[in-house]
Amino acid sequence: MQHYTVIKDHISSYPDPIILRKEQEVLYGKEDTQFPNWIFCTSMATQKEGWVPKQILTTPNKQGIAMATKDYSAHELTANQGDLLLGLEHLNDWTYCKTENDEYGWIPTFCLSASN
Incomplete structure (x- = not known):
């Protein structure tokens, strides 16, 4: 540390950040141009949106749905x-x-x- x-x-x-639990599904959106490897996602469970690191997302399926590989907060x-x-x-x-x-x-x- x-x-x-x-x-x-x-x-x-983002005062109301996206918060994900491991294996929660997201709609995989666009990648940030200023900070590469951050993907704008929408939680399928809560509909909250926010930036999620590409490294903790599975490859999206044909419908654009990916899964979080660990708990995450975009706070x-x-x-x-x-x-x-x-x-x-x-x-x-x-x-x-x-x-x-x-x-x-x-x-x-x-x-x-x-x-x-």
């Missing part, structure tokens, strides 16, 4: 410059972090600087 200092403010774009952190975060996972230029208030979520890696 890596400690980070936020060097650029980030505001969450984004809103963070301000100077905030301290604990990085738990890095994937496709985003880092999944824990805040000092025990909130978990994703933040673009370019908003972070490794700290001691």
Whole structure:
């Protein structure tokens, strides 16, 4: 685990994120052009939409349905410059972090600087 200092403010774009359980089906959508390997998906169970890492999705079938290979939350952190975060996972230029208030979520890696 890596400690980070936020060097650029980030505001969450998705206040109601897609949350998936392992083996939950999604409609596999378009790939992000700014952050490759993020796929815009719609949960078949909840109809919530959001970005899901390609690495945790099965290959979509002929109907465009894929399955999550593990539990996942697309929750984004809103963070301000100077905030301290604990990085738990890095994937496709985003880092999944824990805040000092025990909130978990994703933040673009370019908003972070490794700290001691």
